[in-house]
Structure formats: structure tokens, C-alpha cells
Amino acid sequence: MTRWGKAGERLTDDEAARRARAHNSGKNATAAAQAAAEAEGRRGWEAGLVTPWRITHALDMRELYGPEVDKACGVEEPAVDHWELGILYPRWKQFTALAELTGFAVDWFSLPGDPIRVEETSMWWHLKPSERAAIDDRIVLRFQPGAITDTLRAEGVLRQASARRPCREQRATALPSRRQRPTSNNQPAQPETRSESAQMEQTEGDLDATQTYVENGAPIAGGRWHILSDDSVIYERPTGEREPSVITAELLRTSPTWTRQPTA
Template identity: 40%
Template sequence: MRTWAAPGVRADPAERERRRRSILARRNRDALTAWLSAEEGLRMWQAGRLVPDRITAALDMNGLEGPQVDIDCGTTEPDVDHWELGIKYPTWEQFLALCRLTATPISFFFREPSDLRASETTLVYHLPAKVLRELDRTPVTAFTREAIAATLAGRDYTPVPVQTTLW
């Protein structure tokens, strides 16, 4: 990626980010249909097979976060956070926007997360403990039935706040 706007002139951070996204999109233009056709992806999406943890992984791999991600996916804050938690299901159009934004193939989002923990691999010798704890978090592997049903029926769905208790 070029960090120069012209000979001797550095590109500003916003321009570098725009170019980075442009390069990713160009490089992965066919990624939307890689391994799965759009029709097969649509069938799997309709069956509720989308894996929330894969949304988190795709966003993390691209360093994407914040309200701009929601805007780029055609939704409002905090919907993408709710997708990652599995309590709100994205529409097909929002899902395709997510694929384009992350330059990730459709099939990536339907694969189950690995059962192998980072701390059980040689990464334990290469990564700080804080990073290992994040990698070892329990993945969210499915959306709630209510969220999937509401999205497929075309209804706006407001998820119920998740209650968590510590012991």
C-alpha cells in the first residue's frame, strides 16, 4: 500500500485508509462468491446458519470497529454489536455489505469456529497473556431463534438485553 500521495508528499491517514479499503475490495472482488455461490449463501442465510463469531473474526482481521461499521453495513448503532452477540440477525443486504466491507467470502461466515484454543497451540510462546485471553474467549456460535425469525419475516427486532451474572 502506498503511503505517499505524490512524490515527496505523504498521504493523510484518511486517504491511506481509503486506499487500503480500495485495495482490499479490488483484490477480493470475487470473494463474495468464492466457495459458495450467492444462491447457496442465501439458502444458508435463510436457514439461520450464519455464525456470529465469524462476524467478529472478520471485523477483527480488518481492524474495523465503531459506529462507521454499522453505517457501512447499512444499519444503525449498535446493530453490528448485536450481530456479534447473536441477538440480532442481519438482513441479506446487510450481510452482503459486511462481506464487501471486510472483503471476506460468503462461505467464511458459515464455518463453525475451531474448538482449538490459542493457549493449546505454539501461540502460547509468542503472544502476550492478554492477547491469549482474548483469543481463548468462548465463541458465540449461533443466533437466537427469535432474531432469525424476525429478520426473515421482515420485522424490526429489538433484542432483549442479555442478563449476565457473576457466580
């Protein structure tokens, strides 16, 4: 088979072989990069680091609304609404379907960082009052801890524990729809855990931590997770700032994503 180069130049067998090797090498590098991104995304998903606001952002960027979104992700309505509300954590197959639908890499959904609100940008001052009122600014920053552990246990990531009731939020039946075209700027309150007020007392000063965990391998979020005497968890960012964690003590102790630091 004759192979041609630029301007109709016939390639020698050696030149054709070199081009074929370069082409295959590029394909292999792309496949390796995709595999690495998927592995990192899986690690973030298993760690419970996927954030609802990134799911909302990805869907809004692609202008994806309605029951077709749920169908494409392999779930029934209103599952995607519940993902965005942070009360139902997607299963791995559903999560990868969401990534494929939106065109975002699976590891993007668990990247650290906080969303930028439109009113914090210069674009806000260029919008008419009617355009500002139409902006959907409902942001849910994190998943309910019980939603994360329920899904990871069902997927076999966590060891099965004794039977317990589903988390309070998952028992709710009447919830606002999120996957409709935005028409107002109503913003629901962020989900709160029952122990969050008590945890806030530990965000400053000395920690009464009984166990401390860090991520295995290259860190995704970085920092440390401190389990307190009442089994609540404080997350200490790499900068030293502390905040109540969405990761439960059970998840830290049973997931291979974390490892316990030896006490001094």
C-alpha cells in the first residue's frame, strides 16, 4: 500500500512506519490521560468529594433541563434534582453517564474550590434589573453525609453496617425541582448536619481530636480530617483553616481513600 506525505511525496517504508508509531503513541497518550482522569474521578467519588454545585454548573453550561437529563443518566426523575440538592449521591455508573452527557471529565466534579457567584463578577453590573432577577443563584455546596455513605455502602465501597434508617433528607417526599429552566433567583438554605453547630466551636483554638486522617496517595483536597470525641469531624484545610466536614467518621474509618495518622 502506497503512503503519501506532503505535496504528493511518496513515503518510504521507514517513514511510513515512523508516522504510524507517532500516531499510535499519541493515541496511547490520550487514552492514558483519560484513564488517569477517570481513576482520579473515581477516587474523588469514593471519597465523597463530588459537589452538587459542580453538577448544577455542568448541566446549566450545557443548557440541559427536564426529564431527558435523568433518562440520559440512567435514573428516574427527580434523581438529578436530588443530586443538585445534595440529598442523594449518584452511583458510579450514573455519575460517569452525567460526565459523558455534560462533556466534563469525571475528576472535574471533585476538584477543590468554591463557586463564583455572578454578582461577584463585573458582568453583574452590565445586566439589566430584569436579567438579574432571572438568574438562578441557588447553590448547594455539599452533599449530606448520610447521602454519601448510603450510596457508597450500596456500591460496596464501604463495609456493610448494621441496618439503619435512611438519612432524614432521603425520606422526604416533597422537594422542589432543580432541573427545570431557571425562572427566579430563589435560593434554598444550605443543608446542615445535626452536629454542625457543635462542630463550629472546634473550628478555632485547640482541637479535641481523638483520631486524624489524611488522603491516601496524591491528595485531591489536601489537608486533614479530625474526628472529635462525639464522632463529629472537622476538616482542616492545607492553609490551616477549619470547618465542619461533610465526610463522616464512618467514611474515614472504613474507606480505603483515607489513612489514619499515628498519634504523637
